[in-house]
Amino acid sequence: MERDLSTETKIKDAAKRIFITNGFNGCTSREIANEAGINVALLNYYFKSKGQLFDIIISSVLKDFTLSIIDVLKNNMSLINKVRILIEKEYEFLSKHPEIPNFIINELGKKDKNFFECLDIAEEFHKTKIFQEVLDAQTSGEMRKIDLVSLMLLMMSNCHFPFMAKPMIKTINSLEDAQYNEHLMVHKQYVTEMLINYLFPKNS
Amino acid sequence: MERDLSTETKIKDAAKRIFITNGFNGCTSREIANEAGINVALLNYYFKSKGQLFDIIISSVLKDFTLSIIDVLKNNMSLINKVRILIEKEYEFLSKHPEIPNFIINELGKKDKNFFECLDIAEEFHKTKIFQEVLDAQTSGEMRKIDLVSLMLLMMSNCHFPFMAKPMIKTINSLEDAQYNEHLMVHKQYVTEMLINYLFPKNS
DNA sequence: TTTTTGTTTAAACACACGTTTAAAAACAAT
DNA sequence: ATTGTTTTTAAACGTGTGTTTAAACAAAAA
Numbered sequence: 001m002e003r004d005l006s007t008e009t010k011i012k013d014a015a016k017r018i019f020i021t022n023g024f025n026g027c028t029s030r031e032i033a034n035e036a037g038i039n040v041a042l043l044n045y046y047f048k049s050k051g052q053l054f055d056i057i058i059s060s061v062l063k064d065f066t067l068s069i070i071d072v073l074k075n076n077m078s079l080i081n082k083v084r085i086l087i088e089k090e091y092e093f094l095s096k097h098p099e100i101p102n103f104i105i106n107e108l109g110k111k112d113k114n115f116f117e118c119l120d121i122a123e124e125f126h127k128t129k130i131f132q133e134v135l136d137a138q139t140s141g142e143m144r145k146i147d148l149v150s151l152m153l154l155m156m157s158n159c160h161f162p163f164m165a166k167p168m169i170k171t172i173n174s175l176e177d178a179q180y181n182e183h184l185m186v187h188k189q190y191v192t193e194m195l196i197n198y199l200f201p202k203n204s
Numbered sequence: 205m206e207r208d209l210s211t212e213t214k215i216k217d218a219a220k221r222i223f224i225t226n227g228f229n230g231c232t233s234r235e236i237a238n239e240a241g242i243n244v245a246l247l248n249y250y251f252k253s254k255g256q257l258f259d260i261i262i263s264s265v266l267k268d269f270t271l272s273i274i275d276v277l278k279n280n281m282s283l284i285n286k287v288r289i290l291i292e293k294e295y296e297f298l299s300k301h302p303e304i305p306n307f308i309i310n311e312l313g314k315k316d317k318n319f320f321e322c323l324d325i326a327e328e329f330h331k332t333k334i335f336q337e338v339l340d341a342q343t344s345g346e347m348r349k350i351d352l353v354s355l356m357l358l359m360m361s362n363c364h365f366p367f368m369a370k371p372m373i374k375t376i377n378s379l380e381d382a383q384y385n386e387h388l389m390v391h392k393q394y395v396t397e398m399l400i401n402y403l404f405p406k407n408s
Numbered sequence: 409t410t411t412t413t414g415t416t417t418a419a420a421c422a423c424a425c426g427t428t429t430a431a432a433a434a435c436a437a438t
Numbered sequence: 439a440t441t442g443t444t445t446t447t448a449a450a451c452g453t454g455t456g457t458t459t460a461a462a463c464a465a466a467a468a
Contacts, residue, residue: 025229039417109371116376150391157365162357167313172320173353187354198398243447
């Protein structure tokens with residue numbers, strides 16, 4: 001298991017795991033050092049502080065996360081298929097990293113720093129020309145006329161929340177992990193059908 | 205402003221405000237004591253520890269939250285109207301307490317204790333006979349045949365997430381608080397229409 | 409070999425935390 | 439007034455935190 005990774009990446013890997021699952025306040029520097037198999041002092045030797053390490057981690061997570069979306073958006077397919085694939089990929093991504101939505105929403109809410117601006121994410125989105133594509137589909141009548149904020153919310157609500165609420169729903173319904181995962185796969189179909197029907201009324 | 209409340213309720217009020225906004229790990233006993241205008245030691249005089257105080261607060265929040273739902277469910281109206289009113293009331297409740305969804309999902313995920321069982325919430329739900337009502341509507345064909353977990357997820361996703369993601373979406377789209385609140389009211393209409401159309405196909 | 413440079417460590421620092429103690433203050437009963 | 443009880447406080451305790459220090463270690467340069 002123990003590869004010959006550089007100390008810096010060992011620390012970053014450990015920090016990412018622990019920060020994502022426990023949050024900034026929910027873990028300690030020593031915990032991260034242990035997970036990385038190094039001394040605490042090395043943390044501040046490679047990164048100046050716990051806070052700076054955290055900023056690096058949250059930036060990288062945010063980048064990975066948005067890239068997986070942009071990757072779909074810049075593909076050459078119809079808007080309706082983009083929505084379909086986006087939901088599919090989103091459920092796929094979140095199945096592997098279910099703690100990320102909670103992590104982003106919680107930790108980003110505390111920070112005053114605008115990581116999206118720092119990472120030029122807005123620009124990356126513009127390059128995909130998705131905004132113009134939506135506008136065109138709305139004027140042609142193919143797509144329902146709703147604003148981009150609501151469109152974003154509809155997509156994210158129905159993709160992210162089922163993963164965020166997993167512990168709660170599991171408790172309420174006394175479900176095992178595997179059972180809930182099955183539910184998720186079924187739910188993905190419902191969500192896809194519902195959103196496609198609503199956003200593209202002609203296609204129902 | 206300073207009413208003649210008992211010390212115990214002053215502490216509970218302060219604790220509720222601070223726990224909900226900052227979480228258990230995101231605040232200190234002294235912070236709560238300050239907000240309540242009392243000494244730190246009094247916290248452990250009235251409640252044995254920070255943890256016990258937290259359990260009391262999260263129980264009360266959970267109770268308030270579910271009661272607002274049950275209140276609608278036990279009303280005497282058609283299922284389709286219950287869904288409509290439920291969304292309406294949910295957006296109304298969350299407009300007043302927007303931090304609660306995040307609070308519940310985050311803090312409940314950490315605890316191993318099952319607060320829902322402790323508070324007899326399941327029983328309260330059963331009393332409303334909503335489960336039978338859904339089953340009847342599904343066999344009669346009025347309602348789409350989806351499982352209760354997915355039904356719950358659809359409702360919660362589209363009601364809670366828009367409030368949970370408020371800081372993030374505001375940042376991404378450079379929106380002021382008032383602007384986002386306007387978006388929320390519009391979004392509520394979209395969500396209502398989408399869910400009603402999907403859950404009750406005949407009515408579209 | 410010696411020196412130099414970059415890594416890693418054990419130990420300590422200063423401080424904030426949750427909690428406890430002992431005494432003061434406020435109040436009630438006799 | 440005196441006693442007893444409850445409420446409140448200032449101060450301290452022990453522990454865990456993020457961070458720093460100074461020394462040990464390793465690898466390369468001289």
